[in-house]
Amino acid sequence: MDAILLTPGPLTTSADTRSAMLSDWGSWDGAFNTLTASVCRDLLAILDAQADHVCVPLQGSGTFSVEAALGTLVPKNGKVLVPDNGSYCKRIVRILGYLGREAVVLPHGEQEPADPARIDAALTADAAITHVAQVHCETGTGILNPLPQIAATVARHGRGLIIDAMSSYGALPIDARTLRFDALVAASGKCLEGVPGMGFVIARRATLERSSGNSSSLAMDLVDQWQYMQKTGQWRFTPPTHVLAALRAAIDQYQRQGGREARLQRYTENCAALVSGMRALGFKTFLPDALQAPIIVTFHSPPDPAYDFSQFYARVRDRGFILYPGKLTAVDTFRVGCIGAIGPDTLRQAVAAIAEVLREMGVRRLA
Numbered sequence: 001m002d003a004i005l006l007t008p009g010p011l012t013t014s015a016d017t018r019s020a021m022l023s024d025w026g027s028w029d030g031a032f033n034t035l036t037a038s039v040c041r042d043l044l045a046i047l048d049a050q051a052d053h054v055c056v057p058l059q060g061s062g063t064f065s066v067e068a069a070l071g072t073l074v075p076k077n078g079k080v081l082v083p084d085n086g087s088y089c090k091r092i093v094r095i096l097g098y099l100g101r102e103a104v105v106l107p108h109g110e111q112e113p114a115d116p117a118r119i120d121a122a123l124t125a126d127a128a129i130t131h132v133a134q135v136h137c138e139t140g141t142g143i144l145n146p147l148p149q150i151a152a153t154v155a156r157h158g159r160g161l162i163i164d165a166m167s168s169y170g171a172l173p174i175d176a177r178t179l180r181f182d183a184l185v186a187a188s189g190k191c192l193e194g195v196p197g198m199g200f201v202i203a204r205r206a207t208l209e210r211s212s213g214n215s216s217s218l219a220m221d222l223v224d225q226w227q228y229m230q231k232t233g234q235w236r237f238t239p240p241t242h243v244l245a246a247l248r249a250a251i252d253q254y255q256r257q258g259g260r261e262a263r264l265q266r267y268t269e270n271c272a273a274l275v276s277g278m279r280a281l282g283f284k285t286f287l288p289d290a291l292q293a294p295i296i297v298t299f300h301s302p303p304d305p306a307y308d309f310s311q312f313y314a315r316v317r318d319r320g321f322i323l324y325p326g327k328l329t330a331v332d333t334f335r336v337g338c339i340g341a342i343g344p345d346t347l348r349q350a351v352a353a354i355a356e357v358l359r360e361m362g363v364r365r366l367a
């Protein structure tokens, strides 16, 4: 049997989702164009974004779509405020550097949610800032940023908001009718539980229409991708046919299982089973519960000299579970994902496997 991926993408998918990849599709064929259109329609509906937004899918991992959204929507003389409380925020800053778009970093601690009051002050202080780029759930730690308050602040200042909702889209509530944004970016292989390989940008139609000529990359130009798709029903360039077919199947299951609320409920149960089991063993979480999104949990590594992550990882892997290394520089941590086609029993089994491995390794001091 395949190992269970307790990683936030790629993640464990269902047999139905994997089986959807057993057919080949012609990219010019009407049936494939229908598939693309139906997926885009459903991706918009998940945010109730049909009125003012369009869905532009893009080949590649999620970062490709983040880069495409920034490069397409931020004009060459734009200036982007990036509230930074983790590694995916820092990735946005790097992307802006490559794109030659000016970035203003608003540094936060990694245990500190992005602060709407500081964003407000930064926007007041600098009228040249055109956009805010905000990560919703910062997957580097698992912290949840207060998106509704941040969106309201950005809207009050009349600036553009670009949201990296990669690890929250489909599970955490985001309603485009009440939360104003220019673009929201997510991907096939996260909370929708598809396979990795394509991202998508839910972009405000009026903003996208005004964004021709911003992108200095052809492959990453969302205006060009969207206009071509509008005209032909097809993707520009070879589409990720099997990924899209798997995503269609994954969305069908998502809808059958009760949609976003049911998805959040299952992830919340997964997270609770994981955290309570790990705390019972003696582990400490990096974040207090109030800041923790039910997506991925960061644990402090045991301070015991018998502990070694690569040993620990390999032994837990031998028992069928793939863990994730930490992404923090200052403290030694590891991460465990709560998302994927798994339920709380799987997380309990993972905790039991971790307990066995710690005994085997002679690790006693956990915090």
Ligand SMILES: *Cc1c(COP(=O)(O)O)cnc(C)c1O
Residues within 6 Å of the ligand: 008, 009, 061, 062, 063, 064, 066, 088, 135, 137, 138, 139, 164, 165, 166, 167, 187
């Ligand atoms: C997964 C993820 C991304 C995209 O990462 P890829 O490795 O390109 O798939 C971007 N932002 C966040 C918050 C993520 O969780």
